[in-house]
Amino acid sequence: xxxxxxxxxxxxxxxxxxxxxxxxQNLGHDTMYWYKQDSKKFLKxxxxxxxxxxxxxxxxxxxxxxxxxxxxxxxxxxxxxxxxDSAVYFCASSPMAYGGNEQFxxxxxxxxxx
Amino acid sequence: AQSVTxxxxxxxxxxxxxxxxxxxxxxxxxxxxxxxxxxxxxxLQLLLKYFSGDTLxxxxxxxxxxFKRSQSSFNLRxxxxxxxxxxxxxxxxxxxxxxxxxxxxxxxxxxxx
Numbered sequence: 001x002x003x004x005x006x007x008x009x010x011x012x013x014x015x016x017x018x019x020x021x022x023x024x025q026n027l028g029h030d031t032m033y034w035y036k037q038d039s040k041k042f043l044k045x046x047x048x049x050x051x052x053x054x055x056x057x058x059x060x061x062x063x064x065x066x067x068x069x070x071x072x073x074x075x076x077x078x079x080x081x082x083x084x085d086s087a088v089y090f091c092a093s094s095p096m097a098y099g100g101n102e103q104f105x106x107x108x109x110x111x112x113x114x
Numbered sequence: 115a116q117s118v119t120x121x122x123x124x125x126x127x128x129x130x131x132x133x134x135x136x137x138x139x140x141x142x143x144x145x146x147x148x149x150x151x152x153x154x155x156x157x158l159q160l161l162l163k164y165f166s167g168d169t170l171x172x173x174x175x176x177x178x179x180x181f182k183r184s185q186s187s188f189n190l191r192x193x194x195x196x197x198x199x200x201x202x203x204x205x206x207x208x209x210x211x212x213x214x215x216x217x218x219x220x221x222x223x224x225x226x227x
Contacts (some may be wrong), residue, residue: 004157031213033214040219041152041202041222042217042220043204043217044160044215045214045215048213050213055213090158092158094135097213098210098212098213099145099208099209099210099212099213100146100208100210101208102160102163103158103160104160105150105159106157106160107155108156109155114116
């Protein structure tokens, strides 16, 4: 009964490849997020979707393309991977797109670009 | 600009000792405040949150935090730490009308046996 799940947990790939990370939440939440955590543990929001609509896009290279087929799923596709994309990517969800809502985090996907 | 600052990157305490992790925010109005914990290899878990009212907030795992408006602070405390408390701790803030949280840089807690 995992609340927010991500696949895969680990992803190792070569520079220039294209990869996807999937996220699903079974909490019935309206809003989902993608965060990037760098090697210094700094968490930065990348995207947010509310009811399948993009509401936050934080100066992320357009090689990164989120897709939300329904409000329970938010996937992240990355084209032409670069060394600097190596990080842990977290998916999260919250009941609404509201600054006072708790966010529930997935376990993370560790991406290593060689 | 709105920001959250955790001044201590790394703190080491002995098991059984008390703990205080610092968090300062810079917002025009009082934000909603959160503390999250990230155990090694895990996602983030909410410890506690402050919206309004009583400035001393109780959370899970024996943690508490105190909101001090005059100091723009929301420090996390625990009277006696356990080895299992070793983790990364994040303070975060959100405001009404905003659609996201802003996270601090995190504080890594190490516990000495």
